[in-house]
Amino acid sequence: xxxxxYYKIWVDAIVYEKTKHGDMRxxxxxxxxxxxxxxxxxxxxxxFWLSTFNIKLDIFIDFNLFPGEMLDGFLSGFLTLFLPxxxxxxxxxxxxxxxxxLIEKYDYRKGKLYLIYFLTTILIFILPIIIGKWVL
Numbered sequence: 001x002x003x004x005x006y007y008k009i010w011v012d013a014i015v016y017e018k019t020k021h022g023d024m025r026x027x028x029x030x031x032x033x034x035x036x037x038x039x040x041x042x043x044x045x046x047x048f049w050l051s052t053f054n055i056k057l058d059i060f061i062d063f064n065l066f067p068g069e070m071l072d073g074f075l076s077g078f079l080t081l082f083l084p085x086x087x088x089x090x091x092x093x094x095x096x097x098x099x100x101x102l103i104e105k106y107d108y109r110k111g112k113l114y115l116i117y118f119l120t121t122i123l124i125f126i127l128p129i130i131i132g133k134w135v136l
Contacts, residue, residue, distance in 0.1 A: 008106050009117050010035070010093050015103060016111035028094065036089055038121045040081030045125045052128075 013035060017027040047057055060080050063072040093099050 004106075006092075007102050008109075009113055010089075010099065011102050011106040012109050012111060012113040014093075014099050015108040016114055032086065032089055032094065034118075036082055036085035038118060039085040039089075041121055041125050044081055045121075048125075048128065 010031070013031045014027070017030045021027050021030065043059075047059060050057060060076045063075050065075070066072055093102065
């Protein structure tokens with residue numbers, strides 16, 4: 001069930017981007033990068049919600065490679081929240097052009113499922129911040 005939804009979102013995003021960009025070769029990063037970022041935001045949201053229940057998990061890799069903290073923080077976030085999803089999505093969707101089989105198996109919903117996934121992810125991430133500012 002979960003993998004089915006995962007693949008349906010991917011098919012919707014791929015066909016949407018292929019349609020939007022005229023089936024150019026660059027449709028792959030236009031799908032891989034945004035969905036991987038959204039999945040990273042989902043992971044960050046889960047850890048944020050866990051922290052509200054005093055469950056502290058240190059998932060970020062600490063670096064001290066660059067002067068200052070900004071580049072180290074970016075590298076830590078990239079390696080924790082983005083790179084794993086790039087790799088997993090590549091393996092599950094793009095390797096050996098599996099997306100061709102998925103496009104045949106699942107229906108295209110004109111980008112609506114992709115948009116719903118995007119909006120839901122952003123809303124679930126931002127809603128606690130808005131509520132926290134309003135309540136406090």
